Amino acid sequence: MSDLSQVRLRPVQPRLSSGRAITALMLREMSTTYGRSPGGYLWAVLEPAAGIALLVAIFSAGFRSPPMGTSFALFYASGMLPFTMFNDITNKMAQTIPFSRSLLEYPRVTFLDALLARYLLNALTHLIVHSIVVGAILLVTDASTTFDFTSIVFAYVLALSLAAGFGSLNAFLVLAYPLWQTIWSILTRPLFLISAIFFVFDDVPRPYSDFLWYNPLIHVVGQMREGFYPFYSPNYISPIYIFLVSGITCILGLFLLRRYHQDFLFR
DSSP, X not given: OHHHHTOOOOOOOHHHHHHHHHHHHHHHHHHHHSOSSHHHHHHHHHHXXXXXXXXXXXXXXXXXXXXXXXXXXXXXXXXXXXXXXXXXXXXHHXXXXXXXXXXXXXXXXXXXXXXXXXXXXXXXXXHHHHHHHHHHHHHHSOOOOOOOHHHHHHHHHHHHHHHHHHHHHHHHHHHXXXXXXXXXXXXXTTHHHHSSSSSOGGGSOTTHHHHHTTOHHHHHHHHHHHHHOTTOOOSOOOHHHHHHHHHHHHHHHHHHHHHHHHHHHTO
């Protein structure tokens, strides 16, 4: 009994502590990124809306109808929204460690808390923004369709999986090689043109379509358009390929961050 009385019970609260850290980091991110006023979030809505409006103005002047359906705005929204979600979350996660460098000096805050906070906040922000943008398109224009919400939700799952994978890997690469952020920005610029935002993948002739198939965003956009257009049934989408790419990049990024992030953090 004397031995047992001397045993100190450790408080089992790692999940609760981590949850509080993630919540605090999300609130800090909201105040610094979007500001303390609604104006910051207003810009988050206006940015994709303005991009879609610009595409509609350009292509509606040269074409009588979009490649699919009757609404230019709805067609470009189905391609641009998942693309901007992937691109923005990936870029935000890449800057996680430098952004939270001072907070990571506290033992209760881990690099995983910082990554999850940025990932969750920006994912929720994009989901809300996308709902507002699509709702506005249906309200302002004469677009009408029957949404397949199962396909739409699955498209977001694919986009968020890719963002988590490449975001985690980029978080390490930016930490180890600061120039990587610029390199990544240059490498991803062509994705805006080759991710089926302006066209339908089924219309691309071979052998070009064989090469484009390896662009993961092609699958994400195709899945989203299946949800926007009930008559569209793409047979080229491979969720296994998306989850494989996402899993490999995510595991590699988290492993490298766990192994080396403190070396770069305190150098």
